[in-house]
Structure formats: C-alpha cells, structure tokens
Amino acid sequence: MSDPTIQTFCCHHTGNNEDLAVRIMNEFNTDTYNAVCLFSSSVGILGSLYQIFPSILSGGIRRWQSLGSTRGRRIIIWLAVADLLASFGVLVRSALWLQYKNIMPMPDDDVSVLFCSIISAWTQYFYTATWFWTLFYAIDTWQNIKRRDSHILVYHSFAWGLPAATTGVGLSILYLPNATCHNLTSVSSALFKILPNYCATYVPITLVMIVNPIMYVLAGKDVEMAVALPLAQFTSTERRVVDTLRLKFFLINMVFYVCWLPNLINGILVWTMWFNMPVKVIIVIWYIMALLNPMQALLNALVYRKWNTSTIFTRSVFKVMPKEYNLYDEQSPLLGSEPTRLQLSSIPPAINNYATI
Numbered sequence: 008m009s010d011p012t013i014q015t016f017c018c019h020h021t022g023n024n025e026d027l028a029v030r031i032m033n034e035f036n037t038d039t040y041n042a043v044c045l046f047s048s049s050v051g052i053l054g055s056l057y058q059i060f061p062s063i064l065s066g067g068i069r070r071w072q073s074l075g076s077t078r079g080r081r082i083i084i085w086l087a088v089a090d091l092l093a094s095f096g097v098l099v100r101s102a103l104w105l106q107y108k109n110i111m112p113m114p115d116d117d118v119s120v121l122f123c124s125i126i127s128a129w130t131q132y133f134y135t136a137t138w139f140w141t142l143f144y145a146i147d148t149w150q151n152i153k154r155r156d157s158h159i160l161v162y163h164s165f166a167w168g169l170p171a172a173t174t175g176v177g178l179s180i181l182y183l184p185n186a187t188c189h190n191l192t193s194v195s196s197a198l199f200k201i202l203p204n205y206c207a208t209y210v211p212i213t214l215v216m217i218v219n220p221i222m223y224v225l226a227g228k229d230v231e232m233a234v235a236l237p238l239a240q241f242t243s244t245e246r247r248v249v250d251t252l253r254l255k256f257f258l259i260n261m262v263f264y265v266c267w268l269p270n271l272i273n274g275i276l277v278w279t280m281w282f283n284m285p286v287k288v289i290i291v292i293w294y295i296m297a298l299l300n301p302m303q304a305l306l307n308a309l310v311y312r313k314w315n316t317s318t319i320f321t322r323s324v325f326k327v328m329p330k331e332y333n334l335y336d337e338q339s340p341l342l343g344s345e346p347t348r349l350q351l352s353s354i355p356p357a358i359n360n361y362a363t364i
Contacts, residue, residue, distance in 0.1 A: 009093070009134040010270055010296055011205045012277055012289075014181065017123035018188040031286055037104065040297060044101035047301040051094035054305030058087035078157040082147060083311050085166065086140035090304035093133035097301050100126045120186050128178050131208070135170035137303065138211045141263055145222035152229045169211075177207030202278075209274050212267050219263065223256035258310040266303040269295045 103122070143162040150157065181188055181204045188200050231249045273292045276285065 009131050009208065009300060010273060010293070011177075011181075011201070011208050012273065013293070014124075014127045014131070014178070014204065015188050015201065017120055017127055017182065018186045019120060031284075031289065035290055035293075040294065041101040041105045043294060043297045044097055044301070045105065047298050048094040048097035048101060051301035051304035052091060052098065054302075054308040055087045055091035055094060057308045058304070058311065059084055059091070078147060078151060078159065079144070081159060082140060082144045082162065083307075085163075086137055086144065086307065086311075087304065089133045089136035089140055089166075090307065093130055093137060094301045094304055096126055096130035096133065100130070124178065124182050124186065128174055131178065132170050132174045134300070135173060135208075135211055136166055138215050138267075139166040139169060141259075142215045142218060145219040145226075145259075149222045149226045149229070152226050152233070173207035173211065177204035180204065205274055205278070209271060212271060215263060216267075216271075220260050223253075223260060227253045227256060255310070262303065262306040262310050266299045266306065269299060 100123075107119075140162075143166060147157055147162070180200060227249065230252050234248055269292050273289065273296065276289060276292070
C-alpha cells in the first residue's frame, strides 16, 4: 500500500507511549497486516503480468508488437508495468516485515530506517506513476475520439517525471536530515515536516478522481454524436454501442475510486482528528488499503481487457455492417423517408481493442 501515515513509521522514534505512532502499533497486529499485503501484492503482480504478456503467450511476439503499436494498448502496458513494480515493492516489504517483525524501526536501528525509507520511496514512486498513466489514458481516449494525435513522449515525460518530483520532495522533507518525524514540538513543525508528503500523495489521486470522470463524460458524448449523426438516426444498435463504451468508462472510474478512496478518507481523518485519533478506525482503513491498493492491477486487467463479443467496433462501426444490422429496419421520422447513407470512419483503435464486455 502507499500511504503517508505508514511512511512516517520509517522515522526514528523514542518509544514514548504518547507518540501516536507508538499507540497505534500497540493495537496493531502486524503479522495479519503483512499477510494481507503479501496476498494482495501477489495478486496484483499476477494481474499486471496478465496485462503485459497475454499476447506473447497466445499469439507470439509479432502479435504483441502489433497490439503494442496502438495508442491505447501502449498506455495500458505502461500502466501495468508501474503497477507491477509497485506491487513488487509491497511484496518485498511485507515479506521482510513478516520475517523480522519490525515494521517500526527501533530507536537506534539505522539499517531498518534506511531500508524502510527506500522501499517506501520505491512503492510511492510507482503507485504515483500508475495514477498519472490512468489520467493519461482518459485524456488520450478523449483525444483519440476527437481525432487528435497522441503524445506518448509527453505522457512518458510526465508519468515518470512528476512522480519522481513529488516523491522526492515529499519524502526528502519527511526523512532528511536524520529521519526524525515523531514528537514534533509544534503544529507548525508538523505541518512543515509531514504535510508535504501527504500533499504529494493525495493531490495526484484527487486530480485523477476529478479529471477522469469529466474526460469520460466528454468522450461518451463525442462517441454518441459520431455514431448518430452520419446516419441521422439513433437505433438500438447505436444505443448499444454508446452504452457499452459508457459502461467501460464507468467501470474504469469505479475501480480507481474503490482502490484509492480509502487512502483519501485516511488522510482526512488523520488531519481533522489528529488530537483525538480513532485508532481502531484508522487500523481498519489500513487493512482495507492493504487489500485494495495492490489489487488495482488485477481490477485494471478486468476493466481494460480486450472485448470480443461484438463486431460493431472491431469492424469499424457501420463500415462493415454486422449481419443482424439492417439499414432498412427503421425509417427516418421525417415523411417516412430513408435517411442519407454516409460513409463512416473507423472508431479509434484505442477504444476498439479494449472494453469491458
């Protein structure tokens, strides 16, 4: 999981029971928590591998290169790569914590502090990359429907560069110079030391939660116009096309919300109830995050998977008509005349190749 509260456990502490982190750890079953992380990260790794390698397993390298050339597929692969590396970080951390039983380093344990901070930075970086790749998939989908060029190099620059900046700044302020972030003497020092890392984590998540639904609503409207206008009609076939795409967009958004909304709730509770922290509630939320954060990779494999149950998109809508579709089934409502038949361009491959049903 990727959470700033857990990352503060990497800091040195004095063992004072008044410290919130120490109080939480006294009520925290670390073995159960790490077992949940180990399970969910293993499932996440399998989900990522399924997204990256299924075409190699089924159709050979040439088929994989063909799929990888489509703009939507390329973004999905890089999203899966980031998920894979993030889940691997959670897996390693959980396995070592299960082995050595010290989630929170001892006061003078510099080695554990160093390991904890490095693995936290690794996990934070690659999860942040998944958030930006999720954002860019939505943006690129909308641009593709609008017949605009893809900017994959720009996506790479931001998807890998921005996480490096946010993770580097947030964790550097938290850990440097001597990894002491407990028992801070004032509220202002806590704001300066801890809040930047929370912002580096939660601002990208909030950005995706706000922007992606907007992008998909716009994309759904554009698809509806593209399908309905050329034939001047909107029959059950066109409605099925639009509804299927909107269902796909809804499920993509739902997966992101399910996986990362608990993190936002945790952050809100921490900063609004700092002096009266509901420890048991926070621990329950941590277990939920431990299960859902790495499961993003598996759920993404389901919502981004290739569809093959309809020929409407894969044969370029109406350009090659399915047998069951009859242009003369419905007449124009104006004077009973037949609508003008226009040649339609193909639906962008980023939409065709991957859907939910």
